[in-house]
Amino acid sequence: MSLGGKSRAFALAMLVGASLAVPHVSFAQDSSAPATAAATAPNPNLPHVVILCTGGTIAGTGATSTTTVGYTAAKVGCDTLVDSVPELKKVANVTGEQVYQIASESITNDNWLKLSKRINELLKQDNVDGVVVTHGTDTIEETAYFLDLTVKSKKPVVIVGSMRPSTAISADGPINLYNAVIIAGSKEAVGKGVLVCLDDQINAGREVTKSNTSTTDTFRTPDLGFLGYMQDNKPHFYRTSTRLNTADTEFDVSNLTSLPQVDIVYAYGNYNSLALDAFVKAGAKGIVHAGPGDGSVGAQMVGPLQEARKAGVVVVRSARVGSGIIARNGEQPDDKYDWVASDNLNPQKARILLMLALTKTNDTKAIQDMFWKY
Ligand code: SIN
Numbered sequence: 001m002s003l004g005g006k007s008r009a010f011a012l013a014m015l016v017g018a019s020l021a022v023p024h025v026s027f028a029q030d031s032s033a034p035a036t037a038a039a040t041a042p043n044p045n046l047p048h049v050v051i052l053c054t055g056g057t058i059a060g061t062g063a064t065s066t067t068t069v070g071y072t073a074a075k076v077g078c079d080t081l082v083d084s085v086p087e088l089k090k091v092a093n094v095t096g097e098q099v100y101q102i103a104s105e106s107i108t109n110d111n112w113l114k115l116s117k118r119i120n121e122l123l124k125q126d127n128v129d130g131v132v133v134t135h136g137t138d139t140i141e142e143t144a145y146f147l148d149l150t151v152k153s154k155k156p157v158v159i160v161g162s163m164r165p166s167t168a169i170s171a172d173g174p175i176n177l178y179n180a181v182i183i184a185g186s187k188e189a190v191g192k193g194v195l196v197c198l199d200d201q202i203n204a205g206r207e208v209t210k211s212n213t214s215t216t217d218t219f220r221t222p223d224l225g226f227l228g229y230m231q232d233n234k235p236h237f238y239r240t241s242t243r244l245n246t247a248d249t250e251f252d253v254s255n256l257t258s259l260p261q262v263d264i265v266y267a268y269g270n271y272n273s274l275a276l277d278a279f280v281k282a283g284a285k286g287i288v289h290a291g292p293g294d295g296s297v298g299a300q301m302v303g304p305l306q307e308a309r310k311a312g313v314v315v316v317r318s319a320r321v322g323s324g325i326i327a328r329n330g331e332q333p334d335d336k337y338d339w340v341a342s343d344n345l346n347p348q349k350a351r352i353l354l355m356l357a358l359t360k361t362n363d364t365k366a367i368q369d370m371f372w373k374y
Contacts, residue, residue, distance in 0.1 A: 042093040047129035047185030049092040050122050051177075053078035054115065055102040056136025058173040060165035069214060071165040073103035073136055081134060084166070085174045091233070092129075092185045104136025104143070104161075109259040109355070112143060116150040116253050123153035130156035130184030134177065137161040137210055137218065140196055144205030145352045148194040148245045149374060150253045156189035157246075159196045159205065163216045172199065172216050179230040188235045192227070193245035201226045204241035206374070209322070209346060222323035243374050251356045260358040262286035264347045267297070267320065273304035286314040286354040290347035295319045295326040302332070309338055314357075314364060316371070318342035318350040328368075340368045 042048070053059065055074030059081055062071035078096040088094045099115055115133065122128045135143055144159050151157055160180035162173035176198050183189045183197055194205035199217045203226045212218040220226075228237035263279040265287055279287060287308060291297055295317040297305060309315050317326055317339055328334050328341040342350040353374055357367045 047092050048127055049094050049130045049132055049181050049184045050128055051078065051082055051094055051096045051132045051134065051181070052099045052115065052118060052122075053081060053096060053101070053134045054099050054104070054111070054136070056104050056134065056138075056161050057165050058134050058136075058160065058162040058177065059101070060162075060167075062165045062167045065167060065169050068164050068168050071167070073165075074101045076166050077101070078134075081166070081173075081177070085177055087178055088181050091178070092181050094181060102136070104139040107136075107139050107143065112146045113253055113256060113259070115143070116147055119147065119151050119157060120153065120254065123151065123155045123157075128155070130158070130186075130189070132177070132180045132184045133157070133159045135159050135161050137163060137198070139348075140219075141205075141209050141346075142348050142352055144194050144196050144208060145349045146356075148205035149249050149251050149353065149356055151194060151246045152252070154191045154247050156184045156186065156192070157194045158184045158189070159194065161198060163198070163214060163218060182233055183230065183235045186235050188237055192237070192240055193243075195227070197230060200230045202228045202230065202235060202237070206241050206243055206245065206349070209349075211322075245374070249374060250360060253359075256359060259355045260285040262288065262351050262355045262358070264288045264290055264351055265301075266347075267291045267301070271298060271301070273301060276301070276304050276308060280308050280311065280313055284308075284313055285358050286316065286351075288316045288318050288342070288347045288350045288354060290318055290320040291331070292320060294324070294331050295341065296331045302337075305339070306337055312362070314340065314354065314362065314367060316340045316342050316350050316354050316367075318345060318347040320347065322346060338364050340364055340371060343371045345371070 057073050059076040060071050060073040061075045078098040082096040099118055119131050122131055140159055140161055158180040160176045162176050164171045166173050180197050196203045196205055196208045198219050203219055203221050207221040208219050210218050211220040227239055261284045263284045265276045305315050325344045326341040334341055357370045
């Protein structure tokens with residue numbers, strides 16, 4: 001189907017038989033469809049990229065074309081998303097698959113395990129050159145790091161989302177998806193770990209974080225900067241993450257059906273151990289403390305965190321400030337308390353690594369090494 005000069009929003013609305021002026025009730029039916037878009041007449045000169053759809057704003061719909069907040073995420077099915085960007089077929093043989101359909105703030109450990117296992121299955125196939133994951137932006141950074149640690153292949157994996165719903169004027173989803181497919185089919189992205197690309201900027205899955213509630217340039221790698229640009233239908237890389245990733249990590253989720261419980265305790269003025277105590281009582285195997293400054297811990301929390309450690313819970317000190325390295329034995333005597341420093345991982349990323357670390361060992365020295373390594 002040729003979309004000619006029509007706007008993307010209008011084109012997408014056409015594809016689902018909806019009008020921009022009214023709520024898109026027909027998308028609701030679309031959301032549960034087990035979509036599998038088959039590439040027609042594969043071009044042997046193009047790479048094969050599988051698009052795994054998981055929901056988010058890129059699959060979201062608003063009541064009108066000017067609705068850019070207050071829309072509903074995760075409504076448009078994978079077939080429709082892929083078909084709404086016919087240019088994809090000029091740069092890759094694409095197939096689409098709906099893995100799940102959620103707003104990413106509701107993501108679970110089970111979702112991550114399912115996604116990682118599916119990507120590993122696909123990338124083992126000789127005829128698959130790369131994978132794109134469409135995803136909500138709220139937790140893209142967590143999924144990206146989880147996959148960066150658990151995908152066992154050097155082939156490109158690119159996670160993409162959008163900040164504007166598919167029905168909006170100047171929706172950013174189509175161009176972001178187009179760029180992601182090019183990167184996933186490129187030689188340049190091989191061996192660079194899991195990547196996140198929105199707004200023409202390519203970031204490392206380990207490093208990227210969402211920095212603004214609503215602007216399209218929300219994704220940042222604090223201090224260190226992004227890896228490269230998408231320009232002129234090509235990825236241009238200028239640096240790589242120095243940390244081990246994908247096939248070079250020790251993590252293997254292929255036989256896992258669950259992950260250890262790890263929770264985050266957030267520090268703020270006048271906080272207390274209520275949340276920590278509840279998490280430990282509920283069976284937490286690990287706690288990430290999101291402290292102010294250099295991962296500082298309030299005097300009233302030092303004792304409860306020591307008790308948690310004595311009870312076998314692994315305690316990781318991270319910081320709520322958004323960038324910088326936690327100095328081991330700096331604000332707290334980590335050696336003495338047998339705590340772990342999170343390096344420069346923010347609390348939500350530290351939680352991902354701690355969950356995976358606990359699938360391998362309870363030894364805090366080994367876990368600290370993982371935090372320096374990954
Ligand atoms: C979500 O994360 O699913 C909703 C927000 C977004 O995708 O931008």
